[in-house]
Amino acid sequence: MTEGPPVVVIGAGHNGLAAAAYLARAGRRVLVVEAQGHVGGAAVTREFAPRFRVSSVAHLTHLLDAEIVRELGLRRHGLEFARTRLRTVALAEQGEALVLDGNRIVAGAVPDADRAAYGPFIDRMRRFAAVLARQHHRVPPRLAWARWRDALPAAALGLDIRRLGRDDMREFLRVVTMAIYDVLEESFASPALKGALAVDAVLGTRLGSRSGNSVFSYLHRLGGGGPALPRGGVGSVCDALAAAARSAGAEIRLDSPVAAITVGGGGVAGVRLESGESIAAAAVVSSADPKTTLLRLLGARHLEAELAQRVHHLRSTGTAAKLHLALSGLPRFRGVAAGDAGERLVLAPSATYVDEAFNAAKYRRYSSQPIMEITVPTVHDGTLAPAGQHVLSAIVQFAPYDLAAGWDAARGRFQECVLELLERHAPGIRGQVLAAELLTPQDIERDFRISGGHWHHGELALDQALMLRPVPGAARYAMPVAGLYLCGAGCHPGGGVIGAAGRNAARVLLAGGSP
Amino acid sequence: MRPAREHYREVVQRTPFHSRTAAANALNLWHRWRDYTVADAYVDVGLEYVALRNACAVFDLSPMTKHRISGPDAAAFVDRLVTRDLTRLRPGRVGYCVWCDDRGQVIDDGTLFRFADDEFRLCSQERQLDWLLRSSLGFDVAIREETAEVAALALQGPTSCAVLAALGLEGVAGLAPFAMRSFPFAGAELLVSRTGFTGDLGYELWIAPAHAEALWDALFAAGAAYGLKPMGTHALEMSRIEAGFIQAGVDFLPADHAVRTDRTRSPFELDLGWLVDLSKPNFTGRRALLEESRIGPRYRLVRLDVEGNKPARDAYVYDDKRNVIGAVTSSMWSPMAKASIALASVRQPWGRPGDELWAEIYYQKELKWNRFNARCRVVEGAFYQPPRRRATPPPPW
Numbered sequence: 001m002t003e004g005p006p007v008v009v010i011g012a013g014h015n016g017l018a019a020a021a022y023l024a025r026a027g028r029r030v031l032v033v034e035a036q037g038h039v040g041g042a043a044v045t046r047e048f049a050p051r052f053r054v055s056s057v058a059h060l061t062h063l064l065d066a067e068i069v070r071e072l073g074l075r076r077h078g079l080e081f082a083r084t085r086l087r088t089v090a091l092a093e094q095g096e097a098l099v100l101d102g103n104r105i106v107a108g109a110v111p112d113a114d115r116a117a118y119g120p121f122i123d124r125m126r127r128f129a130a131v132l133a134r135q136h137h138r139v140p141p142r143l144a145w146a147r148w149r150d151a152l153p154a155a156a157l158g159l160d161i162r163r164l165g166r167d168d169m170r171e172f173l174r175v176v177t178m179a180i181y182d183v184l185e186e187s188f189a190s191p192a193l194k195g196a197l198a199v200d201a202v203l204g205t206r207l208g209s210r211s212g213n214s215v216f217s218y219l220h221r222l223g224g225g226g227p228a229l230p231r232g233g234v235g236s237v238c239d240a241l242a243a244a245a246r247s248a249g250a251e252i253r254l255d256s257p258v259a260a261i262t263v264g265g266g267g268v269a270g271v272r273l274e275s276g277e278s279i280a281a282a283a284v285v286s287s288a289d290p291k292t293t294l295l296r297l298l299g300a301r302h303l304e305a306e307l308a309q310r311v312h313h314l315r316s317t318g319t320a321a322k323l324h325l326a327l328s329g330l331p332r333f334r335g336v337a338a339g340d341a342g343e344r345l346v347l348a349p350s351a352t353y354v355d356e357a358f359n360a361a362k363y364r365r366y367s368s369q370p371i372m373e374i375t376v377p378t379v380h381d382g383t384l385a386p387a388g389q390h391v392l393s394a395i396v397q398f399a400p401y402d403l404a405a406g407w408d409a410a411r412g413r414f415q416e417c418v419l420e421l422l423e424r425h426a427p428g429i430r431g432q433v434l435a436a437e438l439l440t441p442q443d444i445e446r447d448f449r450i451s452g453g454h455w456h457h458g459e460l461a462l463d464q465a466l467m468l469r470p471v472p473g474a475a476r477y478a479m480p481v482a483g484l485y486l487c488g489a490g491c492h493p494g495g496g497v498i499g500a501a502g503r504n505a506a507r508v509l510l511a512g513g514s515p
Numbered sequence: 516m517r518p519a520r521e522h523y524r525e526v527v528q529r530t531p532f533h534s535r536t537a538a539a540n541a542l543n544l545w546h547r548w549r550d551y552t553v554a555d556a557y558v559d560v561g562l563e564y565v566a567l568r569n570a571c572a573v574f575d576l577s578p579m580t581k582h583r584i585s586g587p588d589a590a591a592f593v594d595r596l597v598t599r600d601l602t603r604l605r606p607g608r609v610g611y612c613v614w615c616d617d618r619g620q621v622i623d624d625g626t627l628f629r630f631a632d633d634e635f636r637l638c639s640q641e642r643q644l645d646w647l648l649r650s651s652l653g654f655d656v657a658i659r660e661e662t663a664e665v666a667a668l669a670l671q672g673p674t675s676c677a678v679l680a681a682l683g684l685e686g687v688a689g690l691a692p693f694a695m696r697s698f699p700f701a702g703a704e705l706l707v708s709r710t711g712f713t714g715d716l717g718y719e720l721w722i723a724p725a726h727a728e729a730l731w732d733a734l735f736a737a738g739a740a741y742g743l744k745p746m747g748t749h750a751l752e753m754s755r756i757e758a759g760f761i762q763a764g765v766d767f768l769p770a771d772h773a774v775r776t777d778r779t780r781s782p783f784e785l786d787l788g789w790l791v792d793l794s795k796p797n798f799t800g801r802r803a804l805l806e807e808s809r810i811g812p813r814y815r816l817v818r819l820d821v822e823g824n825k826p827a828r829d830a831y832v833y834d835d836k837r838n839v840i841g842a843v844t845s846s847m848w849s850p851m852a853k854a855s856i857a858l859a860s861v862r863q864p865w866g867r868p869g870d871e872l873w874a875e876i877y878y879q880k881e882l883k884w885n886r887f888n889a890r891c892r893v894v895e896g897a898f899y900q901p902p903r904r905r906a907t908p909p910p911p912w
Contacts, residue, residue: 266796300653301588301595305799306617308652473617480802 006031006251007509008271008281010258010297011449011488013041016287017241017252018502019487019509021072023285024248026510031279032250033271035257035449038235039242041287042448042455043497045233045384049435052326052391053384055234057444057455059322059375059393060086060344063224063496064237065136068503077243079236082381084228087343089336090196091374091425097335098192099343102226107337110190121187125222128172131160132216133223136493136500139508140467140475157466177462180218181209181351191350198351199371203395204455204495206319208358209351213462220460220494227344229375232383237497257449261286261297267482271297285505287488289450289457290314290470294479294486296451302481310471314490315464318441318453319361321399323418325392326385326435330376331426342379347372347425361398365405366414370396370421389434394418401441401453411438456495457488466492477505478513485509527552530577531666531727539745546748549642549662551578556747563750567713568851570742571672573734574751576719577727580642581665584635586656593627593635596650598782598800600792606631609693609708613782613790614646619803620770620779622646623763624787626710628695636661640763646771650799666727670734671717671754673903674741677912679707679718681737688908690718701729712751714758716903741912756845757852759818759897761785766816766844766858780860781807784814814841817866818898819891821855821874824848827889830874832859840865843874852898857891868895 009020012034024030038044042057069075090098090108098108103122105115141153161169175183180201184194198209201218208214230236242252259274261284270281286293290311294300300308330341348354348371357367378390385391396418403410415438423430441453450457458470467475470490477485487505489495528550530536536554544555553575556563566572584593594601597612604610606629613624625639637643644660651658670678679687684698687707695708703726711717722730735743755762763769770779781804782791793805821827826848832841841861849856857874865872872891877884903909 263796295653301591302797304617304797304801305595305646305650305652309649312652481797 004029005270005280005282007283007285008033008279009285009287009487010271010293011035011041011287012039012238012242012252012254013287013488014043014238014241014497014499015488015502015505016041016285017238017245018068018072018499019285019287019506020250020252021241021245021248022503022506023509024245024250026506028510029282030245030250032245032252033256033258033273033279034252034254037255039252039254040235040238042444042450043234043238045235048324048437049326051386052389052435053233054324054391054393054437055377056324056439057322057448058234058497059377059395060227061224061230061234061237061497062221062227063498064228065499065503066225067137068499072241072244074237074240074244077240077247079240080231082229082231082377083342084226086227086229086375087340088196088227089340089343089345090192091333091345091347092192092335092349093424095335097333097340098190098196099340100196105193108192110193114188114190114193117187118193124168124171125219127164127168128176129219129222131164131172132219132493134160135466136223136498137504139477139504139513140469140492142476143467143472175215176219177213178215179210179212180214181355183215184351191352194351195348195353196346198354199346199348199373202354202358202371202397203373204320205461206315206317206361206400206459207461208355210355211358216462216465217460221496224496224498229377229380231381233377233381234497241499258297260299261293261484263298263302263481268484281483283483283485283509285485285487285509287502289316289454289488290474290486290490291316291451292449294474298481298484304480307471307473307480310473314470315459315461316452316454316457317401318444318450318455319398319400320455321396321414321441322439322444323392323394323396323415324437324439325429325433327390327392327429327432328434329388329432330379330390331392331429331432333426342376345372345374347374347421358398361400363404364400364402366400366403366410366417367398368417370398370418372396372418372421394422399440401445403440407440407442411440414438414440455489457490460494465494469494476513477501477508525550530575531724532575532577532668532731535728535731536575536745544747548578548748549580553578554745554747556749557745560747560749560753563744563746564753564850566742566744567672567746567750567754568715569673570744571670571675571678571738572744572746572750573738574669574671574746576667576669577665578662579667580639580660581662582637582639582643582647582658583661584637584647584656584658585633586654587633588654588656589633589635592651592654592656593637594795595654595798596647597627598791598798598804600795601627604629607695609695609710611693611790613785613787615782615800615804616770617799617803618770618776618779619781619800619807620773621767621782621785621787622770624761628708641769664724666722666724666730668720668730668734669711669713669717669751670720671711671713671715673716673901674738674743674912675717676909678734678738678741678743681741682733687718691907692905701726701733705730712758712760713754714760714897714899714904715754715901716906716909753847753849756847756856756858757849757897757899759858761816761858762845766860780814780816781812783807783812784816784860786816811863813863814860815863815866817859817861817872817893818896819843819857819859819872819874820894820898821846821857821876822890823876823887824855825876825878825889826855827857827874827876827891830857830876832861832891833873833875833888834865835873840872849898854898855889856898866893868893
């Protein structure tokens with residue numbers, strides 16, 4: 001263990017903890033400062049009603065980095081999955097629900113042509129997604145190449161695309177900027193199928209199905225091992241990461257919100273806590289979102305003017321709300337086989353429905369007919385609720401952060417609207433509700449200290465991806481202020497409980513990297 | 516007075532001195548400077564120049580873009596804005612400064628007046644309100660353009676101090692270069708700064724527009740015995756080239772106007788390295804300039820003493836008559852230096868002081884074009900810099 005001031009990591013979310021664990025393993029003295037009284041950040045399991053616990057923001061892991069799980073020994077540190085590769089069930093008010101399992105349609109009424117096209121479509125999209133997933137461990141290329149060496153990462157990205165082969169490469173380049181609606185329209189006829197796939201393209205984003213580059217967002221989600229439920233909720237990922245970090249020697253201080261990142265001597269000096277305590281740091285690695293880190297904790301005055309503006313204009317207003325229900329029994333969804341209630345339930349009868357739900361968000365209203373991704377984790381995981389009782393967790397879109405009417409006034413009406421919609425699909429569910437928690441993006445901003453309540457810490461779209469994430473000129477984890485690093489979802493490769501941003505940032509710091 | 520954002524309603528505006536400058540403009544020669552019409556020359560450019568260099572001349576400076584910067588973070592804001600260390604600029608002083616974009620390329624240069632700890636005026640050739648507002652993110656500062664709210668005259672030349680004394684500005688001779696002071700004038704407040712664009716002894720006078728005409732009249736009444744003449748932009752242009760001062764849009768392309776990234780210049784490339792303080796913890800452009808100080812600038816601004824008497828207008832500059840290494844940006848026959856002089860931008864490593872370069876000069880005689888290659892010597896410092904421009908008090912007249 002080296003002496004001297006520690007590397008201070010801001011935030012004990014999955015990226016902050018991953019960075020801490022890798023830094024500690026490399027022999028650095030590491031101190032993680034976390035605002036909450038527990039680790040987890042937005043990958044956390046909280047009790048929302050007595051004896052009912054739920055994954056408060058992210059409720060599935062699609063993308064968790066297998067390399068990180070292996071390298072940090074997260075299974076040894078307690079990470080277990082209650083279910084992996086959940087099926088997707090497209091809820092329907094009438095008839096049999098559509099069930100998607102990997103690259104197969106296993107139930108539901110769809111035209112034969114759709115059934116035949118589905119497998120090749122998913123396989124191809126997975127090949128495309130793999131190109132993007134291969135970038136997860138790469139530090140994004142520099143845009144201005146001072147040396148030939150700087151051009152290599154960009155060349156590697158180009159080569160990955162080229163390796164798809166001629167036909168796939170052309171198709172990749174054609175669709176990656178497109179709207180998912182148009183791509184689905186080319187391939188399928190079934191509205192239910194298109195609706196279910198469109199949801200994957202817009203979850204957690206401020207995009208509709210007809211928005212440009214929603215295909216990119218779709219490919220991002222597709223790049224992992226499929227939806228999985230960690231036992232004990234998504235928070236158990238962070239519990240395991242925390243255990244890994246601690247066993248490598250990192251110290252984690254809870255209830256220690258940071259008020260400011262302090263500068264001096266030509267770089268970062270340390271952090272000042274809200275308690276007034278100052279902590280000197282050899283470097284500061286922030287898993288807070290870019291706006292919080294650079295504009296609020298550091299301060300725009302310590303950046304150059306154009307960079308500060310770019311951070312200021314980062315698109316980062318959330319549109320996703322979370323609804324948590326404590327239920328007295330297992331809800332029964334129309335058209336869903338009893339055994340499928342614990343799968344990933346998607347409510348979006350068509351791709352047009354998805355886009356119409358989004359229309360409201362454009363004009364700062366909530367969707368009165370929202371889309372939902374619903375899980376009932378208690379089907380697979382008995383640790384979250386008393387025996388025989390259940391927890392329902394739903395991502396509900398669109399519920400824009402900047403609601404014109406204000407969330408205080410609209411919260412009740414929105415929740416009512418969502419419960420009504422659930423009741424239509426699961427008759428009797430309202431009678432089962434013992435307690436409910438609705439988290440709007442404003443609640444997410446407040447509880448998890450994320451500017452705009454955007455769970456990706458910034459819209460994940462091509463203009464804010466790779467070497468443009470979070471903003472051009474600050475996309476390589478090392479910030480322009482010496483000794484300051486970003487390691488959160490606001491960096492490449494973005495949100496979705498991956499952990500790669502934390503791992504990459506640690507690697508850059510250890511290599512003494514510059515922006 | 517119209518609010519600033521209404522400026523477009525009047526296509527070309529008149530300065531607060533227009534009634535007087537129009538009456539004096541025997542040539543009826545005008546050009547447009549920003550939104551305003553200003554005199555190019557009044558009677559004869561040569562006479563105005565001679566008055567400026569041997570007596571004194573007054574120039575209507577009102578169209579100069581002026582910005583007011585105030586608030587608790589004003590000092591921190593301007594210090595992050597410009598490349599030089601402003602923490603030593605005391606209230607009552609004026610600083611020449613330059614500001615850059617994140618790439619370390621010059622957006623504009625100008626003078627910064629510090630009225631109080633938290634109150635500044637920034638004067639610049641180009642409009643900067645947008646850049647200033649965009650730069651103000653995270654600073655508790657109020658910024659507005661006050662161009663139309665301040666009438667300004669430049670009174671320049673060896674007798675300028677005597678004229679102001681005759682005007683009754685007591686103690687004006689004690690004003691040091693780059694200092695400023697307010698004087699009571701006809702019931703108004705007249706701000707006098709010892710600044711200018713001519714390289715000679717001179718002052719700039721700042722007053723509320725309502726008192727502009729009274730100031731002009733009083734100045735000419737006081738200046739009659741001291742050879743005071745009104746001077747237009749042509750004579751001013753001659754003097755600023757002699758002084759070796761650069762002008763935005765002429766000697767460099769403002770970074771925010773450039774489409775092509777290699778057309779802009781850093782302060783080092785404009786011979787303004789002395790204005791760059793890399794020991795400041797942060798200012799916009801610092802990282803790029805730090806890198807540039809390590810790898811070296813691409814270009815050099817040079818002052819050329821050109822053989823012969825033909826101005827080297829827009830001339831290509833060659834190393835040994837074969838390779839183009841740059842171009843002339845400003846040129847003239849200098850009556851004071853008795854030489855053809857030029858400012859040019861040349862590629863590194865050419866243009867060290869004392870180097871010999873060549874300018875390809877085209878000139879016309881009775882509609883016939885002639886061309887010749889003129890030998891140029893790179894000189895250090897201004898072509899014209901009389902000691903009185905620095906003396907306090909200035910030598911009596």
